[in-house]
Amino acid sequence: MSRHLHLGAFMRPVSIHTGAWRYPGAEADTNFNLPELKRAIQKLEAARFDAFFMADHLAVLNMPTEALKRSHTVTSFEPFTLLSALAMVTQRIGLIATASTTFDAPYHIARRFASLDHLSGGRAGWNIVTTSNPDAALNFGLEEHMEHDRRYRRAREFHAVVTGLWDSFADDAFVRDQASGLFFDPERLHVLEHRGEFLKVRGPLNIARPVQGWPVIVQAGASEAGRQLAAETAEVIFAAGSALQAGRAFYADVKARMATFGRSPAQLKILPGAFVVVGETIVEAHAKRAKLDSLVHYQSAIASLSIALGHDASGFDPDRPLPAIPESNQSQSGRQRVLALAERERLTVRQLAQRLGGYGGLAFVGTPNSIADEMEQWLASDACDGFNVMFPYLPGGLDDFCDRVVPELQRRGLFRREYEGTTLRQHLGLPRPENRFLPGRPAAPAIHT
Numbered sequence: 001m002s003r004h005l006h007l008g009a010f011m012r013p014v015s016i017h018t019g020a021w022r023y024p025g026a027e028a029d030t031n032f033n034l035p036e037l038k039r040a041i042q043k044l045e046a047a048r049f050d051a052f053f054m055a056d057h058l059a060v061l062n063m064p065t066e067a068l069k070r071s072h073t074v075t076s077f078e079p080f081t082l083l084s085a086l087a088m089v090t091q092r093i094g095l096i097a098t099a100s101t102t103f104d105a106p107y108h109i110a111r112r113f114a115s116l117d118h119l120s121g122g123r124a125g126w127n128i129v130t131t132s133n134p135d136a137a138l139n140f141g142l143e144e145h146m147e148h149d150r151r152y153r154r155a156r157e158f159h160a161v162v163t164g165l166w167d168s169f170a171d172d173a174f175v176r177d178q179a180s181g182l183f184f185d186p187e188r189l190h191v192l193e194h195r196g197e198f199l200k201v202r203g204p205l206n207i208a209r210p211v212q213g214w215p216v217i218v219q220a221g222a223s224e225a226g227r228q229l230a231a232e233t234a235e236v237i238f239a240a241g242s243a244l245q246a247g248r249a250f251y252a253d254v255k256a257r258m259a260t261f262g263r264s265p266a267q268l269k270i271l272p273g274a275f276v277v278v279g280e281t282i283v284e285a286h287a288k289r290a291k292l293d294s295l296v297h298y299q300s301a302i303a304s305l306s307i308a309l310g311h312d313a314s315g316f317d318p319d320r321p322l323p324a325i326p327e328s329n330q331s332q333s334g335r336q337r338v339l340a341l342a343e344r345e346r347l348t349v350r351q352l353a354q355r356l357g358g359y360g361g362l363a364f365v366g367t368p369n370s371i372a373d374e375m376e377q378w379l380a381s382d383a384c385d386g387f388n389v390m391f392p393y394l395p396g397g398l399d400d401f402c403d404r405v406v407p408e409l410q411r412r413g414l415f416r417r418e419y420e421g422t423t424l425r426q427h428l429g430l431p432r433p434e435n436r437f438l439p440g441r442p443a444a445p446a447i448h449t
Contacts, residue, residue: 003379003385004413004414004415004416005375005379005385005386005387005409005414005415006050006269006271006385006386006387006427006428007049007050007386007387007388007389007406007415008049008050008051008052008053008094008096008236008238008271008386008387008388008389009040009044009049009051009052009053009388009389009391009398010053010055010238010273010388010389010390011037011040011052011053011054011055012055012073012390014030014031014037014040014072014391014394015072015390015391015392015393015394015397016273016275016359016390017275017292017296017359017390017392017393018070018071018072018295018296018300018301018304019292019293019294019295019296020072020292020391020392020393020394020397021072021393022295023291023292023295023392023393023396023397024291025393025396026393026394026395026396027394027395028072030394030395031072031073031075031076031077032075032076032077034077034082034085036394036395037077037082037086038086038089039395040394040395040398041086041089041090041093042089042090043395043398043399043402044093044398044402045090045091045092045093046402047401047402047406048406048415048416048417048418048419049093050093050094050386050424050427050428051093051094051095051096051123051125051424051427052083052086052093052094052095052096053096053125053127053218053238053388054079054082054083054095054096054097054098055098055127056078056079056097056098056099056100056129057073057076057133057136058100058103058131058133058136058139058140060074060135064299064303064314066299067297067299067300067302067303067304068303070297070299070300071300079097079098079099080097080099080112080116083095083097083116083120083124084115084116084119087116087119087120087123088119090120090123091121091422092123092419092422092427093123094123094124094125094216094424094427094428095116095120095123095124095125095424096124096125096126096127096216096218096236096424097113097116097124097125097126097127098127098129099112099113099126099127099128099129100129100130100131100136101128101129101130101151101154101155101158101159102130102131102136102146102151102154102155103131103136103137103139103140106158106161106162106165106199106201107165107201107203107205109126109158109162110161110162110165110166110205111165111205111206111207113126113162113166113210113215114166114205114207114208114209114210114215115207116215117210117211117212117215118207118208118210118211121211121422121423122210122211122212122422122423122424122425123422123423123424124210124212124215124216124424125215125216125217125218125236125424126162126215126216126217126218127218127219127220127238128155128158128159128217128218128219128229128233128234129220129221130146130148130151130152130154130155130221131145131151132334133307148223148225149225152221152225152226152228152229153197153198154197154198154199155229156229156232156233157196157197157198157199158198158199159217159229159233160194160196161192161194161196161199161201163214163217163433163436164192164194164203164436164437165192165201165203165204165205166205166209166210166213166214166215167190167209167435167436167437167438168189168190168191168192168203168204168205168209169184169188169189169190169204169205169208169209169438170185170188170189170209170435170438171209171213171435172185172188173185173188173189173208173209173438174208188438189204189438190203190204190437190438191203191204192204209435211423212423212424212425212432213432213433213434213435214433215424216235216236216424216425216428216430217233217234217235217236218234218235218236218237218238219233219234219236219237219238220237220238220239220240222239222240222250222334227253227254227257228257230254230268231254231255231257231258231260231261231263231268232261232263234268235267235268235269235428235430236268236269236270236271236428237254237268237269237270237271238271238272238273238388239251239270239271239272239273239384240272240273240334240337240361240362241272241273241274241275241361241362241387242337242340242361242362243362244377244378244381244383247272247362247378247381247383247384248381248382248383250270251270251382251383251384252382254268254270255268255270266429267430267431269385269386269428269429269430270384270385271384271385271386271387271388272362272378272383272384272387272388273361273362273387273388273390274362274363274364274375274387274388274389274390275359275361275362275363275364275390275392276363276364276365276371276389276390276391276392276397276401276405277289277292277363277364277365277366277392277397278366278367278368278371278397278400278401278404278405279365279366279367280367281367282365282366282367282370285365285366285367286365288365288392289363289365289392292392292393293354293355296354298318298350298353298354301353301354301356302314302316302318302349302353304353304356305338305349305352305353305356308334308335308337308338308356308360309325309335309338309339310325310327310335311325311326313349313353316349317349318348318349318350318353319348319349319350320348320349321342321346321347321348321349322339322342322347322349322352325339337360337361338352338356338360341355341360359390368404368405368407368408369408371405371408372405372408372409372412372414375387375409375414376412376414379414389401
């Protein structure tokens with residue numbers, strides 16, 4: 001097989017599983033422990049991962065305190081601050097941060113990502129989110145959350161403004177001629193002057209064009225609006241993993257939509273999230289997963305189900321099937337996945353909640369050999385271009401994958417043994433975008449090497 005897997009490490013910031021911090025041998029405070037996070041990213045870089053992917057929340061999880069008190073995601077670092085620190089202790093691994101188009105200003109986002117790209121020598125990526133948690137609105141002076149499709153319209157305009165700001169200066173604008181006293185060429189500067197439905201931004205950005213031209217654009221929405229935005233703008237999709245056939249259908253659908261926007265399918269990498277539990281035997285791996293799931297308290301599990309449904313599930317009979325659920329203004333694709341899972345496996349509310357309280361998506365639970373088999377099957381079936389790997393706990397779960405699964409993938413020729421480039425775009429095989437306003441000159445050198 002000529003295609004190779006791309007691997008991101010999805011750090012939420014450390015594990016998506018609610019029981020992760022309680023697992024024997026886990027570092028309970030890793031979310032807020034810089035030395036442990038430094039160790040983790042250096043381990044991932046040594047394993048030649050494409051990127052360290054940091055999710056973010058703009059509010060504590062919208063669940064009752066009785067459930068919230070059991071969540072290890074209640075405290076974590078702000079992504080730009082953490083990734084800037086981690087950029088200084090790594091050389092090659094990509095650094096992807098989540099930033100909201102609903103609750104931030106495009107000038108802020110453009111400036112932060114351009115700075116991170118320069119500081120890291122071209123390793124930044126922006127995970128565009130519209131923010132599904134309605135409680136976030138209350139932290140930004142709003143009484144209610146912006147409606148779903150309106151959020152996505154704003155996101156499309158927001159993307160256009162941010163990328164336009166990144167193109168404020170030509171790559172060769174900064175001449176820094178000490179003899180003549182000319183620092184930059186004003187003819188190589190573009191003022192954006194954007195006026196749109198949601199945003200009014202003059203520009204220019206007060207920082208040189210990013211090393212990568214634009215930091216890599218990542219997107220995770222799977223609703224109709226999310227798929228359209230991804231087909232138009234994304235270079236990486238963090239897809240919601242499920243069954244192989246569903247993965248193939250999603251892969252084919254989004255890549256087919258790209259032609260409408262004049263884009264080649266090669267310009268987009270689709271990386272489903274995959275929760276990976278490694279054991280010496282398949283029986284041992286499933287025992288680890290069962291132990292993890294047993295550490296999720298029912299109050300936490302039912303709160304996770306409520307978030308996924310966009311509807312309070314605490315009053316449902318735990319031992320009966322899920323009742324009819326009305327639509328909400330939260331994540332539509334996530335709600336549909338939960339409803340489909342409940343129907344497909346005929347789960348009771350209790351069973352469904354317990355599954356979601358741990359992790360209810362795509363999971364590879366087995367030996368290094370069996371996990372590599374499944375990953376290879378997904379790649380060969382055109383269901384993905386790689387995976388965003390989610391670890392069951394840290395440090396042990398991350399170490400298991402890096403020390404045992406990665407060597408098996410390398411042995412099969414499915415994953416790199418060495419980095420071939422220095423930027424995130426080079427890792428992913430993505431082109432460097434030309435400046436849309438000031439094209440045709442050579443790129444400026446990176447500040448950090």
